[in-house]
Amino acid sequence: xxxWKSLTQVPGEMASVATIGIFDGVHLGxxxxxxxxxxxxxxxxxxxxxxxxxxxxxTLHAPEAGIDLIMPLPDRLNALAxxxxxxxxxxxxTWHLAGMSAEDFVRTYFVEGLGARVVVVGRDAxxxxxxxxxxxxxxxxxxxxxFAVDVVNDVHExxxxxxxxxxxxxxxxxxxxxxxxxxxxxxxxxxxGDVVHGYARGRTLGFPTANLCAGExxxxxxxxxxxxxxxxxxxxxxxxxxxPSAISVGTNPQFSGTQRAVEAHVLGRTDLNLYGTxxxxxxVKRLRGMVTxxxxxxxxxxxxxxxxxxxxxxxxxxxxxxxxxxVTAR
Numbered sequence: 001x002x003x004w005k006s007l008t009q010v011p012g013e014m015a016s017v018a019t020i021g022i023f024d025g026v027h028l029g030x031x032x033x034x035x036x037x038x039x040x041x042x043x044x045x046x047x048x049x050x051x052x053x054x055x056x057x058x059t060l061h062a063p064e065a066g067i068d069l070i071m072p073l074p075d076r077l078n079a080l081a082x083x084x085x086x087x088x089x090x091x092x093x094t095w096h097l098a099g100m101s102a103e104d105f106v107r108t109y110f111v112e113g114l115g116a117r118v119v120v121v122g123r124d125a126x127x128x129x130x131x132x133x134x135x136x137x138x139x140x141x142x143x144x145x146x147f148a149v150d151v152v153n154d155v156h157e158x159x160x161x162x163x164x165x166x167x168x169x170x171x172x173x174x175x176x177x178x179x180x181x182x183x184x185x186x187x188x189x190x191x192x193g194d195v196v197h198g199y200a201r202g203r204t205l206g207f208p209t210a211n212l213c214a215g216e217x218x219x220x221x222x223x224x225x226x227x228x229x230x231x232x233x234x235x236x237x238x239x240x241x242x243x244p245s246a247i248s249v250g251t252n253p254q255f256s257g258t259q260r261a262v263e264a265h266v267l268g269r270t271d272l273n274l275y276g277t278x279x280x281x282x283x284v285k286r287l288r289g290m291v292t293x294x295x296x297x298x299x300x301x302x303x304x305x306x307x308x309x310x311x312x313x314x315x316x317x318x319x320x321x322x323x324x325x326x327v328t329a330r
Contacts, residue, residue, distance in 0.1 A: 102133025176222030206321030223250035268319030
């Protein structure tokens with residue numbers, strides 16, 4: 001997939017089927033739209049193109065909200081490529097762009113820039129200054145400038161009767177409901193980061209962990225203990241391995257911690273040296289909330305239960321705490 005960082009990089013005489021969105025998480029609603037773009041482009045013999053923005057518009061319009069992305073831009077672009085999108089224009093979101101009228105925006109990007117024959121959008125499409133442009137506006141501009149508008153129906157959660165959205169995913173993650181988030185995303189929620197040194201308490205207790213600094217890795221689910229997978233690179237290859245893990249998110253109240261951290265204990269492993277390695281964590285199920293117990297021994301017993309529960313959720317053989325002297329990472 002081609003990635004263009006500005007309109008100046010778009011080849012001349014372009015003809016396309018195009019869509020627009022942040023596509024944060026590339027959830028099932030996004031996928032329905034993107035799949036339609038690819039289908040329409042193939043039928044017309046033109047390129048399937050997505051227009052997206054970086055940074056997220058909320059960083060300009062509501063910086064105090066401190067929006068956390070569900071999926072970093074490289075992962076979003078990979079997901080778009082996997083769905084068959086031929087090229088993505090990643091436009092820098094600036095106040096100049098935010099101030100464009102709906103018509104100026106459509107003419108600049110869809111008509112003159114991307115040569116759109118068809119623009120595919122969901123029913124909630126908004127664009128232009130103060131979101132003045134809506135679906136009706138887009139259809140009117142399509143008639144004026146000679147492109148068709150293909151409207152894709154929303155994907156809904158039947159039980160909740162709610163439209164799939166990135167906002168809903170963030171709300172679910174904030175509650176720790178990673179299972180419901182996965183139903184909307186179509187896959188487990190994934191968090192990325194580099195492994196850093198922690199306090200090594202887990203190692204001394206028999207539960208060594210790979211530690212990610214929560215302030216640096218994006219949207220962190222609610223505090224608690226989760227079953228999931230630690231995704232690590234396989235040395236000397238481009239492959240990765242998914243390692244069954246019990247994951248702790250929180251400030252470690254048992255030891256009066258103050259900094260939120262994400263820690264993954266790989267079941268039964270003592271030989272992992274991951275400091276400085278870029279890894280990912282897939283959250284599968286929240287097992288419990290964060291608690292403070294009466295003693296370190298009680299904490300160890302609870303963690304033994306967490307390991308058994310994680311193994312059961314992940315469908316792998318159970319593994320107990322390890323011998324601290326066998327841990328190789330230092």
